[in-house]
């Protein structure tokens with residue numbers, strides 16, 4: 145039998161570990177990623193030669209980042225790494241790619257989708273002003289380019305990355321104006337017992353907070369009604385905390401209200417989806433090993449539901465073992481069982497984290513009709529609410545058809561989750577019933593350049 | 599207690615079905631419409647949005663002309679703007695043979711009441727400086743136009759509902775039969791009885807006809823569609839070409855929509871997908887006629903299902919086996935423009951048993967020897 149063509153999409157922790165396990169089994173997988181160098185978002189590397197030490201770039205995660213990066217040379221020659229290559233479609237057991245050499249089609253016998261996540265953006269007045277960034281964008285600017293998004297930066301949102309990025313900025317010499325957590329402090333205590341299942345991670349999280357405190361960075365919890373204001377760009381952030389109206393002066397904001405999985409390729413591959421109430425999103429249905437509903441399509445890491453980087457590494461390897469098993473190749477069953485055990489433990493931690501940072505539903509309830517919801521198409525929240533109620537748009541695709549929400553350049557990757565929340569509240573319906581925007585190729589915009597078409 | 603018997607049951611909530619529901623209510627008949635998904639989510643909601651008469655089979659022209667008049671009044675009829683704009687439609691020739699074809703069609707069209715103006719050479723470039731050098735001639739139909747397909751059928755459905763029609767979405771009809779006193783339309787909890795039945799089930803119209811012993815050779819048609827990111831507005835006409843291998847229009851928002859070739863569809867599973875290689879061919883052809891698109895980015899591709907008849911014209915008219923049953927389906931890729939008129943024509947056929955529009959060429963009888971369509975769903 146010819147060697148099976150195995151393709152891994154995503155060179156983050158999940159994809160890299162999947163590749164390593166496949167290589168160990170004697171396969172030569174193709175690894176597709178948009179970035180020039182492996183690492184994924186969390187361990188994203190600066191351009192070749194820009195060399196700042198890992199310690200400076202990744203802080204307490206430096207050792208892990210270095211381990212993942214070290215996989216690349218170790219796998220060199222044994223993995224067909226297609227860097228700077230976008231997988232923009234999946235159809236009939238093949239991916240459509242766009243890379244430095246132009247467009248191509250890549251057929252596969254088995255596919256591991258390790259497509260990661262992005263920030264969950266929730267709109268608030270002023271969130272589209274220049275100077276307002278996604279938290280992940282703020283972090284990547286720092287990691288890959290050594291740039292800060294501003295001189296005096298406020299961080300806003302809900303999630304463990306908030307204190308982490310704030311700390312990274314502070315250590316890079318940026319003035320951190322405030323850390324504004326939209327979830328209550330008490331929730332952190334509620335999450336604590338379960339977070340003890342990953343004591344090292346918990347300790348790191350607490351360390352970030354302690355550092356910020358020691359440096360005198362103002363920190364607020366249960367922050368409500370944030371509004372970015374300024375003349376043509378961010379100059380201040382107003383909000384309520386403890387029933388008191390407050391204001392911080394800043395020239396940039398890094399905001400994130402959690403994470404959302406990048407699931408379009410799984411959708412285009414024909415995987416069945418199910419609603420995950422914990423992360424409030426529809427994700428590809430999968431078994432504990434990462435098998436999707438589609439034969440020979442596997443999903444791992446944050447692209448299959450939010451689990452974090454450590455879980456992604458385990459899940460990537462686990463999915464690769466499942467793939468080997470399903471192809472009738474030899475695999476280490478003990479290792480597979482061990483990985484599943486570890487994943488189960490991390491999942492307890494994850495539940496703790498979810499309790500510590502519950503979804504800030506007030507952000508959706510308090511959202512006024514005039515605030516822009518879909519940035520690409522410039523559609524205000526009120527227009528979606530009107531479609532949901534007066535025009536009977538019972539789910540997202542219908543709302544998209546009526547209002548253009550999610551119909552722009554990002555194809556709803558950025559506004560789709562917020563739109564689901566707004567639609568469900570407007571209709572007084574369960575979030576699950578708002579559905580999800582169907583993926584349509586291309587996953588990201590592709591150029592029409594004639595030279596690419598020849 | 600027995601369920602009410604409606605005057606009319608409609609199978610299918612596309613443009614034709616929703617417009618028929620409204621027109622029948624306006625005639626005072628009680629109406630139930632059953633749609634397996636959401637109204638206007640199949641061909642009627644996924645199409646290119648061309649509202650043109652130019653290029654049509656002349657047998658369709660009286661219907662298309664009737665429809666064109668309704669398009670102007672649409673906001674008053676359905677109560678909202680469906681983005682219909684009479685931008686005009688130009689059909690392009692890319693060589694001399696195609697130019698001759700444009701001229702021939704324009705001559706014949708005049709006999710059917712359609713005025714076209716054909717220009718060649720430098721005049722084309724003077725009128726449409728944004729057209730590429732491959733274009734040698736253009737035929738303009740000034741009052742053709744374009745509309746937003748995502749809005750039209752749902753707007754008709756809402757207007758019909760407001761007028762008292764019972765619109766049942768997510769209600770798939772599994773079968774229908776004449777019991778001797780009424781049509782029994784089986785759709786689980788949405789089942790209904792009615793004295794008349796309308797088959798406007800699009801691609802699936804052949805299956806409905808087969809329930810009444812009428813065979814039609816209908817096949818799925820999945821035009822492959824592409825849309826760019828928003829660009830500064832520059833294409834102020836809807837565009838087609840001889841042979842039809844590419845067509846394009848720019849919406850006011852700025853996106854350029856174009857199509858060409860066919861996508862993939864599995865009508866049984868209700869799944870359709872655009873094809874990447876077909877989209878690339880369409881991009882290359884679009885660039886030939888619209889070179890300014892060279893820096894554009896594609897943000898979405900898609901396709902949908904229409905029903906295609908072997909002679910490229912729909913089935914419209916009374917059933918030949920079952921009194922009280924009226925068909926209007928299989929619009930073969932150009933039924934969006936016809937939708938508004940189909941509502942009125944269907945209503946006339948149901949209520950009066952005849953219509954002033956000449957529908958004889960579309961009789962289901964032309965396929966008398968065809969075997970019943972296979973079950974698709």
Ligand SMILES: Cc1cc2nc3c(=O)[nH]c(=O)nc-3n(C[C@H](O)[C@H](O)[C@H](O)COP(=O)(O)OP(=O)(O)OC[C@H]3O[C@@H](n4cnc5c(N)ncnc54)[C@H](O)[C@@H]3O)c2cc1C
Nearest residue numbers: 610612614634642645646648771800929931932933934935
């Ligand atoms: C991609 C594409 C591009 C096109 N471009 C153009 C264009 O530019 N201009 C133009 O004029 N035309 C165009 N067309 C054609 C046009 O869209 C169709 O001809 C027209 O919309 C058909 O309307 P309809 O109501 O007959 O069908 P549909 O809109 O398909 O409606 C039929 C409805 O019946 C429902 N149905 C079927 N079976 C059942 C059942 N058993 N129970 C309940 N419900 C059922 C379906 O769900 C569907 O909603 C295009 C079509 C496609 C697919």
